Amino acid sequence: MIEIKKLNKWFGDFQVLVDVDEVIERGQTVVICGPSGSGKSTLLRCINGLEPFQKGDVTVDGVSVADPKTNLYKLREKIGMVFQRFELYPHMTALQNITLAPMKVRKWSRRKAEEKARQLLERVGIPDKADVYPANLSGGQQQRVAIARALAMEPDYMMFDEPTSALDPEMIKEVLDVMIDLAKGGMTMLCVTHEMGFAREVADEILFMDHGRIVERGTYEGFFNNPKTDRAKEFLAQILD
């Protein structure tokens, strides 16, 4: 379970997160949407300690991110993360990208790590790309390798930061299909995305953020058919355009 309690963060004088509260239970899929600059990505980065915050706390299975005694490296092992621009290691093949952390962090043997990596490449639909460098993969393929890389650590949680917004339209589906499959398989997921089709299919809860606050929360139907704030209405009208 991830608990976010009264989380506040500033970049200098600018407040990016304002009193964010949220509880994510095991097995849930939560979708976060909102205009750019509303603090969605920053929120994800606070949860796994990639960004420090000044007030409030986040606990992951009871372990506090704010506590200076917490080993953040250890904590991140169980939270996989997928980035907008894939962020694959350019000097390594797809397979090497996936096996690095299991071998260096979990201390798995090369054989075990590669076996797992090949299973994951199979699962994300590109078993033939194991020995290809990222520069020679399409965006959709790169993002699927990135998902496999995160899954290789056998995380309990997965966070997605706009995983499809750098992709050409025809590649969005292949990435969403993998994510839908994961969500239906019981993975606990936190997804920053504007893909409303994805949200309709798997989201247990939708959070709408604006200016660093969660201004609306609810089920897909509740949010989509009956947004309460003008800001959310405007936003929905824009993304459905």
Next chain:
Amino acid sequence: MFDAVGRNFGFLMGGLWVTFQLSFFALTGGILLGMIVGLARLSKKPWIYYPVTAYVNFLRNIPLILVIFWFYFVMPILVGRSIDPFPSAVISFIIFEATYFGEIFRAGYQTISKDLVNASYATGMTYWKTARYITIPIAFRRMLPSLITQSIVTFQDTSLAFVIGLRELVRRTSIVDNLEVRSIELYGFAALVYLVVCLIGSQISHYFEEKGRKASII
């Protein structure tokens, strides 16, 4: 006309061997230390950043020959016994060249996006594991042409170690010249040897530059 060279060829080549040895240690040590210096120059911890920056700025603004001299004469006072020219020269070169390699690595690290590093952290990799497997290898490949250029400069600079009596190529050339008194031909030969080695080096640099451009792996 190169008979003076011919008569002393073995002795002179022995000097080239010393030059190669000094270059090898200077480059290996300078590059390894440079990787760390480059990281320290990007550190957000003031107690790492400021001392290392001071070290870099200090050494980059004094001539190498003074570093070699100074180290050779100061070390015996500090360690309490005389020190041979070769280890003294190796240490002087490592601490001097590391500042130049450090700046090259720093530029290389800065080409790496913050989220690429975050992607590594997000899988549980520590700062040092990320440096070892991600940041340093990528910076090394991206900066390879600059690293080779600086290595060629270092190779030429090793001739300055003759001032503390190290019998490398230039020193041995001057010893032979004292006996033979054939300065133009002897120093001309030494220059030719440096020229050939450095031209080979710059061809290697050119090859990697082209390869890097074509592969676009990085």
